[in-house]
Amino acid sequence: MREIEVKYRVGDPAALVRALESRGTAFSAPVRQDDQAYAANGWSYGQSKTGAAFARLRTENGRHTFCVKRPLDNELACAEHETEVHDRGEMHAAILAMGFHPTMRIVKTRRTARLDRMLLCLDEVEGLGAFFEIETMTSGEQPATQVQQELDRFARSLGVGLERLTETYDSLIRAALPVGV
Template sequence: MTDGVREIEVKYRVAEPAALVRALHDRGAVFSAPVRQDDQAYAANGWSYGQSKAGAAFARLRTENGRHTFCVKKPLDNELACAEHETEVLGRAEMHAAILAMGFYPTMRIVKTRRTARLDHMLLCLDEVDGLGAFFEIEAMISGDRPAAEVQQDLDRFARSLRVELERSTETYDSLIRAALSVGV
């Protein structure tokens, strides 16, 4: 395990976003205004789709409201339980070149509109992902050695308690987009 902080999440395809927002509002969650996020995902040279993501490093370059952030995630227990390091950068093009120089290659572009809310220790994200539709993510930042699967069970239990139609996904957006493109959706 790790002594650092891990981002652990669960993700769901959402049939009726308005019903989800109402259910969360009833629990005290107030969503932010929507923001547009333009993400370029990267994988380390030598990794390819079909291989396990556990233990591999992945990078992301995000632009939101004219600000750019660089993030490296390393899935630990599963794709949605990662050690994560993120920082703001000044130039997207320059950072893209640096990421390539570090031995990463671009995989998928993920463009989405995101609304967020905080509830207890959870960050709630309602995403409209271009080419995929509506998704709901619940993220928790966890320190210590608590197993990711246990945290994900707790987050899933919360999601199910909302009593709205949700279809759980264990894949990241880049994998979902790649799968959608391969079947022509």
Template structure:
């Protein structure tokens, strides 16, 4: 089915981040200090919003604490189950030019403040996204052929066990931001 490691996640809109933090703290889980992330998302030439993301390659250039990370994701089973490759790069401007030369174009800019925590093999992310609000992601890096939907159901059970109000989203941040900015057009 797939080779290598896949990033599989679930995502939720959070109206009361303090309730989520409190629920996790009651389980002995504390989030990290906030970190600011500045992400530029890219799509391959020929792909446009409204088309399926399954099987298409997307790039991201992130700056966090002076470090620049280049990432390519390819959604496999759904938008939140991707083959992912990430590496640190030295120069953001130079990498941006290289991404354009590889046949990608910039889509949206995503700026957010992220706090993280680990529970077993899960990475928990509490994101305050400029222009969108608070979101909670639960990610797992999974090898082998285990179906993404099965992993996502397991992650969702954990989220529901927190007993806080969460509204699940199946869209990526770039799609959510694009939808929010297109609504007023």
């Protein structure tokens, strides 16, 4: 399966919620997600992510999930594999043993909604602000950029102020760090 998404910085989250509610979509209650991102040894920021493997260890409501993503067409179009794990500490050690190194910690409060084949995520990322993600899973041959254009058309149809971004949260957090950190 491929996860294809688009991401936006949101100036007015309440306006976004109202726009989606007017289409019959309601967001879930907020949940806190604590993510540790990892990159394969040898990869560092500034290099292309396309074709490289990245891992994530997430804790949400006491549940831990392990995910590996490999960007195919761009950072937001990935082959993805995810599973629940029992012990976060042991999984962290296993990820290191597999040849990955920790990159960024991403802590966010997420609210989700479903609309047709789209997962809509309204995120408040610590240190960065509010973001809106639209994700879809596909196994088809449709080019990722074409799917992203369709998702972007939907986002623009909501009529709220959105700034489209092409980076992942870890890259955004890294870019926001003071120089030399």
